[in-house]
Amino acid sequence: MSDQRVSQYPSLLRSEQMSLVQLYVPIDQAHSVVEELAELQRVQFKDLNPDVNPFQRTYVSQIRRCDEAERRLRFLTQQITAQAIPIRPFEDTVALLAGRSGPQALEELDTRLAESEQRVAAMNGSYESLEKRALELEEARQVLRETDVFFSEATSRTQEIRSSFDEPSAPLLGDVEAGAGAGESGFGGGFELEFVAGTIDRARMATFERVLWRVLRGNLYMNYAEIDDSALPVPTSVAGDSAGGEEKKLRKNAFIIFAHGQDLLDKIRKIAESMGATLFPIDSNADKREEKLREVTSRIEDLNSVLYNTNQTRRAELAKIGESISAWWAVVLKEKVVYTTLNLWQWDQGRKTLVAEGWVPTRDIPTVQAALRRASENAGTSVSAILHELRTHKDPPTFHRTNKFTDAFQSIIDAYGVASYQEVNPGLFTVITFPFLFAVMFGDIGHGIVMMLSALTLILIENKFKKGTGNEIFDTFFYGRYIIFLMGLFAIFTGFMYNDIFSLSLHLAKSQFRWPTDFEKGTVVEAIQTAARYPFGIDPAWHGTDNALIFTNSLKMKMSVVIGVIHMSFAICLQVLNHLHFKKPELIWAEFLPQILFMESIFGYLIGCIVYKWSVDWEAVGRNPPNLLNMLIKLFLSPGNVDPDDQLYPGQAGVQVFLLLLALVCVPWMLCTKPYLLYREHQKIVEQGYHGIGSTSNQNGGGLLSGDEGESDGEGHGVVAEEMDEEHEFDMGEHVIHQVIHTIEFCLGCISNTASYLRLWALSLAHAQLSEVLWSMTLDKAFAMEGIAGIIFTFLMFSMWFTLTVAILIVMEGLSAFLHALRLHWVEFNGKFYGGAGTAFTPLTFDGCDEIPEGVL
Amino acid sequence: MSGYLIIYVFVVLAAVAAAGFMAVRKGENQVVIRTSIILVISACYLMWAITYLAQLHPLIKPRRSDLKPSHVGPESDYLY
Incomplete structure (x- = not known):
């Protein structure tokens, strides 16, 4: 090779x-x-x-080191994004890498990363503990405030409490009153009753209360108040948990429980702690509480400034890392590729x-x-x-060596199947046939111009989007910009052929029809044929006539059959290039010849008839033109019988019988020759005495090779020796079955594939009708109005018409025509000659190493 | 104009295609450009020839019922 x-x-x-x-x-x-x-x-x-x-493997430790460095980078990148610090893009940091790569760079980077990670982690730890402390102090302050309210309320309600002495909750406070009332006036000094104060999660408050009530058998007085949500700072560790959800807030209640006796108080403390409450020592003396409040407040302020400073240092550290982290990513990812390859x-x-x-x-x-x-x-x-x-x-x-122009076309083919090694690549022909078949379904000068111009814009500014924008839909269109450009150009051409510009028509030359001058208004008038022929596309006289659809229907249907049969015949002919290249010329007569004869004797004959029927001036001949569809059906159902009235040309019956027989002969021809050729080839090999080479001599072959080259080479050539083990068992039955399937598929395929090309007709008709409906429903109505209202209405209708034209006729219809063109290439064209059983060449590359992997950011 | 126009155009376009085929300089894209030239010319010719041929001896003629006598005349031939 x-x-x-x-x-x-x-x-x-x-x-x-x-x-x-x-x-x-x-x-x-x-x-x-x-x-x-x-x-x-x-x-x-x-x-x-x-x-x-x-x-x-040899380089496992290096790969492990890369993984470790990657983990550190991921941690640092996440920290940086969490702080919303910008990361310098790779293009700006690439200078940092100048001349530094390889194992030393990785080692250097590794120590640096470890250091950075440690520092950031330490700062994170201290920041978290500081935050926790700040939260505790804030809670203490809130408890102090709230209990203050309880105490002052209690003082003011002394009288009330005294009067309601026999209520269930009254006895405790009543005692207080009794004790306090003896010496001092109010709670201030001699408050003897003991209490526990603290904070608890608001959700647990009800349970907490119930448990206490049961355990203490009602021997308590409890008061609580909700702490304002905004008062408590939320630690970053908690805030981080609520990923994507609403902003997390700490909802807590401050409570104070009065009880009598050390035992009860201990019980309360235990219960509170077990339920996750935080308890604070509170003094019953108002002055002391005030003093405490002041102290707590000042400590909170100190703590906040420390927190701020810590955060600033951390941000500075992360910002410094953010300057060069994309370059570090590149180093690590590249090293990983290198060691995986090694x-x-x-x-x-x-x-x-x-x-x-x-x-x-x-x-x-x-x-x-x-x-x-x-x-x-x-x-x-x-x-x-x-x-x-x-x-x-x-x-x-x-x-396939593609460039930016051919790449997208090649990927259309690769999506169907990667070509077998060195087989004829349909991608080369797709460059033109794909946009052309698309345009046959999308023929409109106006739509083509819009499409072509938008693709041209993308082509002119393509340097801006080399890297992709991240918007998947835009990137797809951008990738296919050259396809879209050609599709637009061909749509303009087919638009001229269909004489359609936004559903109107152009009048480029003298029409071949003339309208009669003497007729009564309201009657159906038929145009008169003149000697002229409209030279370029459909005659504009057809536009808006009652029977325009009948004419375009017939034209487009026949056109799609003609184009389809030519397209498929071309595909069958491409087989010859494959057979010659792979040195199998016998397949030309064993495979190509029966296929092309089968195709042409039925469908080639059909398009011949179509062209012939068009070229005859039936009026001059003085006969009714025959119906070609009926002719095709009768060709199969009653071969040899042609009604003289429906005769296309003299001698038609004989020609048709011959062609039908030819097509019938092609079937066994296809069926038998290839298996026979394979069998003969196999017999030749057997006769030469190579039978069983694969199974027996493999060990010998390998041994010989390594023996010749010396011991150390044994491993190196092991691969070569192994390749000798590729002799296939010959199985005649399998080849025959394969060929039967292939033949049936081809013969039935010829019929269904030709019918499949009728989609060209259906879609182009649908496109033309849709754009005509849109025109008559919007702008045409607006043009009928007059005056100011007409202007406003025209303006509104124009915007509506234009939006719908772009959205429905160009984008949606374009997508559907694209899909149909895709199918015609994959099934009808590729199916005739393309194996598509290869594996793609995937060279070693650093592609994608320049970017921070997705999912990290 | 008659049906021979189809043959004349074919000859001219075949000459153009041949000239284009020759004119492409050697290089990496020679095959792509040559194939594209020939395919473009043959695809466009095919479509033009079909539409021209179909109208050469039209079997039906345009018919309309919304025609007003004032529309028709030597100068308004242009409109319809």
Whole structure:
């Protein structure tokens, strides 16, 4: 395979010729070799250690270090985004990386990251504990305030309480009153009754109260008040939990419980603590409480300033990290790619080198060699890595060299299936046929111009959006900008053909019809044919006539059949290129010839008849033109019988019988020849005595190779030896069944696929009708009005018409026509010749390493 | 004009396609450009030829019932 000559320039007709190459890389330049090759994006490495599990590979520790660094970066990035600090984009930070890559850079970065992580984590810890302390103090302050209210209320209600002595809650306070009333006036000094004060979560308040009531058998007096939500600061650790939800608030109640006796108080304390309440020592003396309140307030202020400072320091630290974190991400992600690649390579103990195998486009081997030399220079060694080609029978990956124009078209084909190696690539023809078939369904000059101009805008400003905007819908349209541009251009052309511009028509030349001058108003008038012929598209005289639809219907239906049959015949012809390229010329008569004959003898004949019927002047002949649909049906149902009235041309019956027989002969021809050819080929191999080579001589072959090359090479060539194990068992039955399916599929497919092209007719008709309805429902009505109202109405109707034109006729109809064009290419066109059973070439690349991975931000 | 126009145009366009095929310079995109030129010309020619041919000997003629006598005349031929 590798001895085939490579053409001078790459083409999109076939995928690139690939070579399997082996690299011997001295261990000290392995890293820079991988870096250079990843920049080049032209090598796809094979895994040479498929039996070794991921944890036993050579560079596991380095990958683990990358993972650790990634974890730290993720932590720091999350901290930075949580603080809403901007991250400098990679383009600005790339300078920081200048000349710094490789293991040393990673090591350096690792220590730096560890340091930063530790510092940020420590600051986070101290900030959290400070916040907690601040919350406690704030709660204490609130409790002090609220209890103050309780005490003062109690004082003012002394009289009341005394009077309601026999109520269940009264006795406790009554006692207080009795004790207090003896000496002092009011609570102030000699308040003897003991109490517990604190805060508790508001949701637990009711339970708390009930539990206390049961345990103390009602021997308590409890008072509580809700603390204002906004008074309590919410710690960041709590606020962070409510991801996406409403702003989290602490809802707490301050309570005070009066009880008698140390036992009861202890019980209350225990219950309160078990329910998550916070208790605060409160003095019953009003002055002392006041003093305490002042103290707490001042401490809160101190704490707040400390909190502020801590946060500022943390922000400064994070901002500094944010300056360069995208560059650090790039270093870590790239290193990870490098070591993952190195893990695919094999370590040659004897020569202290790494052995790599991979696919390279044959054309790019010199470039790869240049990259290897560059790598050895970078690594500062004189010996460069060695590359040599291997001979192989493995299927190489498929690589189409696309540019920004052809890329989107190729991806239409790749979405159906990646081409088999070196087979004819339909992507090349899709560049034109796809927009063309789209436009047949979308023919309108106006809509085409809008579409073409919007795509042109995207093309002109494409440099701004190279990186993508993140808006998926916009990015999709942007990716397909060249497709849309061509679709617009072709829609303009087909619009001229259909003579449709926003459902109106153009009058480019003299019409071939003339209207009679003498007729009564209100009667149906038929135009008179003149000698002229309208040269470009449909005659504008048809516009708005009663039978315009009948004419365009017939034209568009026949047009779609003609285009469809030509499109499919072209696809069948492309088989020949494949058969010649894969050196199987016998398949031309075994496969291509019966297929094309079958197609043309039925549908080729049909389009011949269509064209012939158009070219005959039936009026001059003086006969009624025959119905082609009936002719096609009779061709199958009663071959050989043609009614003289429906005869298209003399001798029609004989021609039709011949064509039908030809088509019938093609079926067994397709069915038998290919399996027979395969059988004959197999017999030839058997006769030459190669039978059973795959099963028996495999070990010998492998042993021979390693014996010749010396022990150390055994592993390196193991892969080559393994490839000899690819002899297939010949199974005639399987080939026959496959061919039967293939034949039935083709013959039935010819009929259903031709019918499938009628979608061109249906969609173009629907498009024309829809745009006509839209015109007559909006602008046409507005033009009928006069005066100021007419102007306003026209303005309103125009905006409505334009919006609906863009939204429905261009975007929605465009999408549906796009999908139908897609189907015609995938099923009707590709199905005739395209295998699409290849694997895509996925070269080693640093793509995506420049960005902070999604999900982290 | 007659049906021979289809053949004349075919000859002219075939010449144009051949000229375009020759004129493309060697390079990475030679195959794409050549294929595109030929496909564009053949697709557009096909569509034009079909519409022209279909109107060469029309089997039906436009008919309308909303025509007013004042609309018709030598100068208003342009309108309809």
